[in-house]
Amino acid sequence: MGPLLDCLRSVGGSAKPKEVSSWIARALDLPPEVTDPTIKSGANRFHNQVQWARQYLVWQGMIDDSRRGVWTLTPLGWKTHLDDVASRAIFLSTVKQYQETRRTPVEAEIATAVPVDDLPLDEQQEQSLLEVLQSLPPYGFELVCERLLREHGFESVSVTQKSRDGGIDGYGVLRLSPFVSLKVAFQAKRYKDVVGRAAVGEFRNALLGRAEKGVFITTGRFTSDAEMEAARDGVIPIELVDGDRLVTLFEDVGLGVRPKQIIEIDYAFFEQFRSQG
Template identity: 50%
Template structure:
């Protein structure tokens, strides 16, 4: 989209509701993204397009659509985890015209809130270069953490990934590295229960924003792990191309778990590794709107 002033993300309002209905009225963000892509047969070049921040433009737009649906009371307001249709949302089917009316309504509400200084700041989604996104796609903490991780040395990033895996329940985690590692940066053991455990190999890719891990790289990693471990993980500070995701989940081949920048931030936050927790309260304009 040449200019976000055209609010292209409005076109996803209806597809978000449809995708959630298809998923049984609720779903994880990644499930919603995948369902929309499947329902609308979105080409890989669209799914692989990124913002300046390195985040997926498609996912960013869908997250903005979800945010407006939250304000409108069609999707539950939970900021993390599962996206869930409200009772009103389950019965709502939106045309693009109706979606644009919702968009314009909330643009006006936020403009009035800024004018009356009822909120300190409202992120303006009308700016094309706006890398911030609502909900899970981008937060201030996510941006700062990713910038820090991308500033590490390659070996430093491998070591911090080792600590992340340890904090996440892996045992005997070691970084091997080296130029002759066959694409393997380290290994560990994940114990499911006292009777079952898996050896896991991992690869760390400290990529700059927008530099996606390719299908060939996923295939090369899988080839390197065959016969050496039951499971493989690729961790990156960027993302994966649509073809890479397909390759990682290809039937008949060992599955490779993919950890992109968004999931990586979630993992750091879950175990609070290298992070200091803080609480921030934002005004919920949707709540107060019914009292106007």
């Protein structure tokens, strides 16, 4: 929890979830054996722990959760600095509160232990969407990615013939201004596991003479080596879209999803009335 607050302060008060996880990993100099493993759902274990830390800070009023996909410090969060002892105290007090006020099995589950192998409640729907995408046939996934790129402003988007893709699943044009545009090639892979550096390198080789930029889309996630390869200087740049970011891109344009209002009980509000019996 402490490094999460430190991260948001250092970047001006708000950041996207993956940016926070990457910042913490760098700040704590965490090795790949800590940052790369997955949990039973297929999600990244380390990022899941960061998501749970954020959830506890939301319950404590230190992070504002009103804007989806962006973590923002509240005034309390700006001035709060937490060490491991203070973070543990927050966890224990939250568990106690939920044990005393829980009304449903879901709330009871929250209070059982440090939930490193479960997704936070507000992340479970995203995981369901990711599972739907992973269940599509390969060509169907390429087609839905074609639709996604078009919804996000790409022009002349098309999927290549299945037998002649040469390592490229489709093309599109990204117009930067009325006078400047880029030819972009994309690769769409339904992976549940990690995508390594070699796969990114092979995709870049396929781009030579065909496109000015590449977009690698996967329902899995990329290793740190793959991210370094994608950002390497002096070669064709490649944008990496992992499963978490892919879900956000679908949600941003309302593609394949419908909004649903959820009412959450503010247990802290009712605490002030408990002593008025």
